[in-house]
Amino acid sequence: MYENLLNNLRTLVEAIIADFSAEINRLGISEKQAEYLELINADNNSTPKKLADALKLRKPTVTTGINILLEKGLVKKVQSKSDKRVFRLELTARGRQKLEKIHHAKKEVIQKHLSKLTGKDLKQFGWIINKIILFGNLE
Numbered sequence: 001m002y003e004n005l006l007n008n009l010r011t012l013v014e015a016i017i018a019d020f021s022a023e024i025n026r027l028g029i030s031e032k033q034a035e036y037l038e039l040i041n042a043d044n045n046s047t048p049k050k051l052a053d054a055l056k057l058r059k060p061t062v063t064t065g066i067n068i069l070l071e072k073g074l075v076k077k078v079q080s081k082s083d084k085r086v087f088r089l090e091l092t093a094r095g096r097q098k099l100e101k102i103h104h105a106k107k108e109v110i111q112k113h114l115s116k117l118t119g120k121d122l123k124q125f126g127w128i129i130n131k132i133i134l135f136g137n138l139e
Helices: 002-026 031-042 048-055 059-071 093-114 119-135
Strands: 075-079 087-091
Touching: 002 031, 002 093, 031 048, 031 059, 031 075, 031 087, 031 093, 048 059, 048 087, 059 075, 087 093
Parallel strands: none
Antiparallel strands: 075 087
16 A cells, blocks of 8 residues: 555656756756755845755855856845955845746646646645644654
């Protein structure tokens, strides 16, 4: 029973990931760049070091990714007033628009995969997922 359930769940997750990846690429950025945008947006004091720590990557790797986002006009560097050696990262208006498109793409992909479910099915599915999160300490 569990093996079949796990295989079906794996198939669903892989399909969602593949579709989301295709949508992100269609938007002209990579999944990693989308992740950078999400993290920069979530932290008003984001710096390359904080980003590297959050992603568990080396700072030079993150710097390369940031430079691509700078070239695309999606982020900007803002020099710290208290420490001129430090730069904060902020989304530009274009970066915020791109992030909105990413969020919309996520929503569309999920809706596509859940569109065959009835309202009752969705309610039950949501209840099951919440139970797994709650009792699995996934929050």
